[in-house]
Amino acid sequence: MAGKLALIAAGGTGGHMFPAQALAEVLLAEGWRVKLSTDDRGALYAGGFPAAVERSIVASATTARGGVLGKLAAPFKIASGVLAARRGFRADKPDIVVGFGGYPTIPAMSAALTMRLPRMIHEQNGVMGRVNRAFAARVDTVACGTWPTELPQGVHGIHTGNPVRASVKDRAGTPYRVPGDGPLHIVVIGGSQGARVLSDVVPAAIAALPTEMRPRLRVAHQARKEDHDRVVAAYRAAGVTAEVRHFFDDVPARFAEAQLVVARSGASTIADLTVIGRPSILIPLPTATNDHQTANARPLADAGAALMLPESVLDAESLTRDMHAVLSDPSRASAMAAAALSLGRPDAARRLYDLVTELAV
CATH class of the missing domain: 3.40.50.2000 (Glycogen Phosphorylase B;)
Known part of the structure; x- marks a missing residue:
């Protein structure tokens, strides 16, 4: 052969x-x-x-x-x-x-x-x-x-x-569009197996963002099948435009478009974020073996590329605070994107x- x-x-x-x-x-x-x-x-x-x-x-x-x-x-x-x-x-x-x-x-x-x-x-x-x-x-x-x-x-x-993957590498270093007066794209992803806590907390946190910001939000939220309907209902009640699916097969394209990513800190997610170069709020999976997701997230947090929010202190109020801190500060968001890109391989x-x-x- x-x-x-x-x-x-x-x-x-x-x-x-x-x-x-x-x-x-x-x-x-x-x-x-x-x-x-x-x-x-x-x-x-x-x-x-x-x-x-x-x-x-x-x-x-x-x-x-x-x-x-x-x-x-x-x-x-x-x-x-x-x-x-x-x-x-x-x-x-x-x-x-x-x-x-x-x-x-x-x-x-x-x-x-x-x-x-x-x-x-x-x-x-x-x-x-x-x-x-x-x-x-x-x-x-x-x-x-x-x-x-x-x-x-x-x-x-x-x-x-x-x-x-090639679909990520093709978007390596895609120029970051800083948060401004136009649409604000947020990707919410809990890894390939989803995350219930993100469906519990993220819609409420987004609903609490300033009234003038919410009409510009464009949310892509990956939710488990059993959480889909309540997540859709929560965004609809908040008047936020959101696409909710149990699996996105075009994550690289969505990351490239995003101003902010809210995610678990699985290794593949970290790799994608750093190769494309996007600011993120990382919520490590607390039950991961030997707490390896915290170990994955720490280099990004230390470099200023991400905000790390442990699940033990996660609530809608704290997540709203961190999301607003990024989306309302173009210079900070841009610096986070650059820091993420500097860590990419x-x-x-x-x-x-x-x-x-x-x-x-």
């Missing part, structure tokens, strides 16, 4: 899948063959992968969640996935296996380890996830999206940045590709 083969293993959230997609795009452009190994949930976020990427659904599980029976069955399900991955590798041997974290990466990374294939992981967050942490000392290279990243003792990482996918080619010799 023509071309070297990269097997990309990624878990079931957009935070894992989007950087995996970015690497796949570069690999294909350089003449590689690419296979994606994920689970049923991850496949939901694989729609943007190029058609040339061969997808395989693997059996995987976690012992950290689920009922007693699920926890007891998990090791057997994982073992089945590892054996299936080994069979697949023997039939079409990868030149390298790249893991992006999440439980669905366990079979591919385990098979690569036992077969002594070149292997590396990419950690998106400022604190390593459970699966990447388990493999960190057993791979050839650890690439880090957020810097600094908390790593296991004795493990050294290479800062590549978080790869962004639009070449992260290329940096990661360079590491891949060094290992797959």
Whole structure:
């Protein structure tokens, strides 16, 4: 078969899948063959992968969640996935296996380890996830999206940045339109899985903005399906123009148009904000493993690119205060956008590709 083969293993959230997609795009452009190994949930976020990427659904599980029976069955399900991955590798041997974290990466990374294939992981967050942490000392290279990243003792990482999809890179450094007398575009996004608290608090906070500002607001709010109707009703009652969907497939375009983004601080969201360069109010997910979303948001807050508002102190009043502070001060908003852009790594996918080619010799 023509071309070297990269097997990309990624878990079931957009935070894992989007950087995996970015690497796949570069690999294909350089003449590689690419296979994606994920689970049923991850496949939901694989729609943007190029058609040339061969997808395989693997059996995987976690012992950290689920009922007693699920926890007891998990090791057997994982073992089945590892054996299936080994069979697949023997039939079409990868030149390298790249893991992006999440439980669905366990079979591919385990098979690569036992077969002594070149292997590396990419950690998106400022604190390593459970699966990447388990493999960190057993791979050839650890690439880090957020810097600094908390790593296991004795493990050294290479800062590549978080790869962004072509649709984000195409809008890298799009000129920022400062808040003025025209429309004010606000994007509200809780990550690929949504966030109930944003649906609870943001509409009320926006409704409390000054009366003369509200008619100019254009809100794009990503809400979970079960929250959709009440969010629509809240904006309608406030007289605010809002588009509410459970998933936006054009987030890069919306970020490029936005004067302000209110979001969780998942790694992919941070990467998109810094590559495009937009001011934000970041509300870290408090239940994220080892509080990694706070670690993700801190560099932006320290650089003046974002306001970080912990969920423990989040309410409509505080969010109204912070939103108004940005939208009513063009010079501050412009400085925040510039600070965000200064942190961006639009070449992260290329940096990661360079590491891949060094290992797959």
